[in-house]
Amino acid sequence: MTRTNAIGRLRRIELLAVQLKQESHCTIKDLAAQHQVSARTIQRDLDLMREQGMQIDADRGRGGGVRLDGNWGVGRLNLGYAEAIDLLISIAVAEQMDSPMFLANLASVRRQLVASFSKDKRQRVESLKSRILIGVTASTYVQAGFVSPPERIVRALHQAFVDLEMLDITYQREDGQPSQRRIEPHFLLLKYPVWYVLAHDHLRDEPRSFRCDRILSAARAGTRFRLAAKDDFQNCFQDGGHLK
Known part of the structure; x- marks a missing residue:
């Protein structure tokens, strides 16, 4: 087994332990599909977990489930x-x-x-x-229209922010109309509970702020950008907000 495969297996076993602890009924077929491996691979993982002392119970019969004994505590937290x-x-x-x-x-x-x-x-x-800034609490007017953005939007924005990568977005303007933009996500601003991305907007060729919950679609553009200074974005807010 290569080192990469060994690391992948160890990570999968850790995830299996947490999953079997939290969920009352898991089948080997479902686990194999979720982890994108064969049922035989999952069975070998479970055998190894038993050898390590984990109390894994299995129901007999076709479609039987597996679970981790409720009294067994998942060990140390191992984060990527x-x-x-x-x-x-x-x-x-x-x-x-x-x-x-x-x-x-x-x-x-x-x-x-x-x-x-x-x-x-x-x-x-x-x-x-x-690059993560805290402002004043959002106004009651802003909060009234706030909705949590979809996970796919959050993931694309998160990765572009971390990697300093341009992002192509469809943005819902104040008047409700969609607008296509290419932005550079330099900073994130929390005006609780609303997140904003402070970005250089290539359409306007100037710094702008975008409410994350108004981003309708987001795709990484594959082009990197150079981080700008925080002071470049001080004029993005005219409603009493402030940046720390």
């Missing part, structure tokens, strides 16, 4: 790099919002996550954190 970055950034947002609830242990969690990164990756995380 992208997952750890997302968690660190979420912690940074919570800390910037100065909420007194549930913050007691966040500093400790952040230190442990940061310590797991190499020096160059720590610098990259710090750069990403500096």
Whole structure:
């Protein structure tokens, strides 16, 4: 087995352990489809998990399910790099919002996550954190029209933001009409609960702000851009907002 395949299998086993712990009924067929491997591969994974001491119960008969004993605790949390970055950034947002609830242990969690990164990756995380800004709470008028953006939009925007990559979007204007734009997502701004992307708009050739919940479609353009200064976007808001 190559090193890449071994790492992929270890990651799959970790995900299987969490899945079998959380879900009351899983079949080998369903697990194979979800993880895009054969049923025989899933069966070998389950055998290895049993050898490691995990109590995995299986129902007899055709279509029988498998589950992890409810009294067995899933072990250490093993995050991938992208997952750890997302968690660190979420912690940074919570800390910037100065909420007194549930913050007691966040500093400790952040230190442990940061310590797991190499020096160059720590610098990259710090750069990403500096590009996430907190503003004042959105007005009641804005909140009344807010809807959570679809996951596909969030994923495309997230990846373009992290990779400094241009994004082609269909944007719903204030008058309700769609508009095609190519944007450079330089910063993200949270005016709770509404997220905005502060971007260079190639259509207007100037910095603009876009409400994320008004982005109707998003596709990465495959072209990188150079990060601009935060001060370039100070004029994007004229409604009493501020950037930290």
